[in-house]
Amino acid sequence: MGEHIVKSFDDEMKGLSVELVRMGEIVVDQITSAMKALKSRDLQIAERVNKNDKQVDAINDDIEERVMSILALRHPYAVDLRDTIAALKIARELERIGDLAKNCSMRTGVIIEDEKIKGTKKILKMGRQVAANVTAVMKAYEERDAEAALDIWFGDEAIDNYCNAIFETVLTGMMADNSSVNACTQMTFVAKNLERIGDHATNIASAIHFVVTAESIREKRPKSDRTSTTIFLQEDDENGD
Incomplete structure (x- = not known):
């Protein structure tokens, strides 16, 4: 960020x-604490x-x-305007x-x-990766690092893959033991929430890239989320019931 007169x-x-x-920093701590509550089974942390x-x-x-004050009183332009809107x-x-x-x-x-x-x-590992992505993208913001922002943008596919794996594990377990349906359903919601956090991190990365380069990211964001089409069919037992 340059000096102003x-x-x-x-x-x-x-x-x-x-x-x-x-x-x-506070948001990253929120993600980490939410995962800690799950790992330690601690409702007070939650x-x-x-x-x-x-x-x-x-x-x-x-x-x-x-932001509204800066826009109204300073009338920023060029990189200052991009920086203000991005904030x-x-x-x-x-x-x-x-x-x-x-x-x-x-x-x-x-x-x-x-x-x-x-x-x-798996979901705790996904949570750690998501928290790391948010940390990295905010570091990219602080340093105005467009290349680092791009790394977050293209790295979102890994988060999708975590989500896919968790859905497969949880839903397979739910089919094997339907007494876990409620807990399994909540677990899939947590996985989707973490996947969406990853998406928000890429949106931040896009904003950073625009601030620094004055250009939008041209490449499409890689997406591998298959959870909306994940279907498990329970096999018939030996008696054909």
């Missing part, structure tokens, strides 16, 4: 960036995630006010990520009631 404008732009980075979501919402509101977009993406992390934590109570449920290790 008017120091107060420079301070406002830097303050906007700092607040956005802080929001990203409840903290629910309560802390208000902090994410408050920062989003603050950033929106800052608004990124804040909204982070706010949605926070909502999804909260949604994951809210489903913990049902999941941990079933000690036999399969797929927990």
Whole structure:
């Protein structure tokens, strides 16, 4: 971010960036805590995630006010305009990520009631990867690194593959033991929430790329999500019933 002739404008732009980075750190902690609640079967951690979501919402509101003030009073142009608009977009993406992390934590109570449920290790691994992606994309924002943003954009396919694998594991287990239907259903929702967080991270990457290069990413985002068409048919038993 370049220096401006008017120091107060420079301070406002830097303050906007700092607040956005802080929001990203809180959101990553929300994702990590939601996964920790699931791993440790700790509903108190899950409840903290629910309560802390208000902090994410408050920062989003603050950033929106800052952006509107800059647009109204500073009339930014060129890279400053791109940076200001991108901050608004990124804040909204982070706010949605926070909502999804909260949604994951809210489903913990049902999941941990079933000690036999399969797929927990995979979903925790997916959660770590998603948190790493959000961390990386916010670092790309802080450093205005378009190449790093592209890496996140093209790396989203790995998140989809995690989601596909979890759906296959969980739904297969559900077919084998229908007493786990409720917990398994909640587990698939968590997997989809994490997959959507990955999508929001790529949206942030796209915004960063535009700020730095003034160009949109031309390549289509690679997608491998097959969960909407995943169907499992239970085989007939030996008696043909």
